[in-house]
Structures are given as structure tokens and as C-alpha cells.
Amino acid sequence: MSPLKDRPSTVGYRLEGRIGVLELYFGAGSSAFAALVALEAAGAEYVPHRLDLAAGDQRIPEYLSINPLGRVPALVVDGTSITEISGVLSYISARYPEAALIPARNPIETAKTYEWLSWFSSTFHMYVAQVLRGERFSDDPKVREALKVSGRRNFAAELSRLDKAAEDATNGLIGDNFSIVDAFNLVVWRWSEKLDIETATFPHWARCVRAAFARPFVQRAIACESTTERWHPAHRASA
């Protein structure tokens, strides 16, 4: 049985009797930041668990039973693990409709939201992986070096598009309000910083991002990243 199936996972979650509680597994500085932002924007009650990705917390069996792909974020809801950033953001926006995190007045707007999420996660994320996760592609240092060059170049090219799209954005990149697309956009910004891309070259996008970072719920998400204790199954058992 794969935890990707829509079934209760085998996490020791129900045992604790915290049915209905949301638990977010994240790594500081990862794409899971979008989920933290969305949860804070929705005013959600949730239990954050910070994995130390550099130490390999995402590869221990206890975490692989939550997300067999060994990636963050994972959101555990009533014993079911939701993974992949699109899945997690979909759940948060549906559970807290009053936060209007998805501009879902009609099917076209909903579809455009997923179009953007997909653009971010398949295109930008792939280029980031080329630059920062070369080991996923090859063991050969020369191959990795070549991938770094093309990944960085292609990432910047996509940012030009994003900057154009941001040109007439007001409160959000799509729709009238801050949405899950804006939450994920902050991760794209952080990726570009990791890739040493000169973000000043993209003024419209930079304006959008600065406005978003100034929001109190984004500040709370940042604080959560740095103040949450490191998760470890042993802590859970003794809790």
C-alpha cells in the first residue's frame, strides 16, 4: 500500500487522539515555506514539525512512512498524509475558504491557479534541481557543471516572464487578493536568491515579493521556520 493512496497512513497519529489536528512537516528554507505561509494566512491551528534536511531527517523510516518520496512538505490530516506542494496548498485553501487563498469564483480562476502552481513546480523547480541537486541527474562532475549553467540560465529566462506577469499585479499575482500562488511565489524568490540571480533585474516581481514579505502572516511563517524545535520520532514517543 502506498501512502500516496487516499488512505490513512500508518503514522502514530491516531494513537495520540489528535484527530482533526493539522501537522505540517517542513524543512527551513524549503518549498514547504509556501505551506507555512498559507497556514498562517488562513489563521489555521497546526502543529509544525521541522526536519533538518541537511542531517537527513527526511530519509528516516518514520518520515518515509509519512512521505515515501522523502520530501517536504507533508501535511497530515486525520491520519492521511498529503504531499507535493500543490496538494498541500489545495487542501489548505479548501479547508479555510474564508481566507480566499484560491481565487475560486469560477472554474477558470481555479484552473489558472493550478496552472501557475504547475508552472512554478515543474519548470522553476526543475531548473533549481539542476543547479542545487545535481546528484539526482548524474554522478559525473562535468555533467553536473553543465546542468548548473543551463539550469541557472533557464531559471532567469522564466523570471522574465514572471516579471512581465507581475507588471500589473496589485495585491496578488492572480486575482485580487493574496493567494496560494503568491505563497509559492515567495519560494521562487528564495530559489532565485540561492541561485545568485540578480533579482533587481526583475523590478515588477521584486515589488510584488517585497509587499508579500511585509505581511504579518508571512513574518509569522518566517518566525515559525526558525523557532520550531527539530522534529524527531523519539521526541514524539516521549511527549
Add this chain to the structure above:
Amino acid sequence: MSPLKDRPSTVGYRLEGRIGVLELYFGAGSSAFAALVALEAAGAEYVPHRLDLAAGDQRIPEYLSINPLGRVPALVVDGTSITEISGVLSYISARYPEAALIPARNPIETAKTYEWLSWFSSTFHMYVAQVLRGERFSDDPKVREALKVSGRRNFAAELSRLDKAAEDATNGLIGDNFSIVDAFNLVVWRWSEKLDIETATFPHWARCVRAAFARPFVQRAIACESTTERWHPAHRASA
């Protein structure tokens, strides 16, 4: 202004007075097949436009005004282009709720649907690109060769997970019925054939796929791929 914004595109669509008509731009054998399957499963009325991807139809200005990324599918709805397979499938399932193409009885099921779509489009699709679209990564033949090897290996490794997930599937990979996840799954199957992966190694998944291909609406989608005339703006102008 980017066509990724939720705005009417500048396609000559409204001029024709066909407001409300769905137009699907696809390439035979591409991931757009999932959109064709979903439209046929929903019993939708739509106008299919077949691009010849080998001839570069996706890069002519008339198509770039529909999808600036130059990729298929694109679904034009009331003058708005929806792109990215997740976006297109989201729209189709929302527009035809009676077809139950998204197992959306609750937010968890909806989220799991997007989790699967994301897994397919970011993970599998990236490996396919490594093998079949090496030019996106590097001009160096040695680099491309190395990417082919790792892409093919990683794709097969993901199929093991998919086969496990398919083990207790009945009518659909998730939920009780055929869903947009199953539509996209057929594209994953075709990709694995293009990559010469021995699909018999994945018996549960193969069973799921065979059952899906036997469905009349999937057969109609296949027929549509081969019988639709090649799209060209000139044909539209003279129509």
C-alpha cells in the same frame, strides 16, 4: 501582459462569436492526450486543434499568443487560455461535475488528486525530458547521454511506486471512479513506452492501464488524435 494572467487572451476567438465553446490545442502523442480523454469522458462539446509538434506549429506567433511557453495542451475558454495539464484538467473536471472526474467529496480527496497530478507532471515528466528533450538541458552530447541513462533509471524507479499504488485499484487509481489522475496516467504509460521500459514488469499498473484503454471515451480520444486535421491560423482565417 502575460497570457498566464487571468485575462482574455488576444486570440481571434471572440471575433468568431463562439463564446462558450471550448477549443483544445493538442499534439498527437503528447501529454495533451489526458485533456482529450477528460473532455471525452465528460461528454464535452469542444473543437480540437491538432498541432504538428515535429513541424514546430507550437512555436509560430499565432500559437505563442495562446500559450507563450509554446507547449500543449492549451484550452481556450471564453477567450482565456488555460495551460499546463493540471490547469486544463482542473477546468474540465469543474465544468462537468456530473462526470465526477475529480473525486472531490471532500478537501482531502481533492488535495490527493493534485498531489498525484503534481507527482506525474513534476517527477515523471522531468525524467522524460531528460531522455527525450536533452536539448533543454545541454548542447553537449556527452551530457545528454548521461541524462538519458539517469532519466530512464529514475523513471523506472518511480514506476515501481506506481505499480504498488495500483495494486488495489478498482476502477480508478484514486477514489472509486475514473478520474483525471487516470487520464494523466495514460500519458505516463505512453511515456514509458517511448522510453522502451518493459511495462510487463509492473503488472498491477498494466492491468489498470489496459482497463482504461478499453473504455469507449478513451478510444474516442485516440480516434480524435489521428482524425483531427492539422491546425493552422490560415485555415482559421479562411474558415
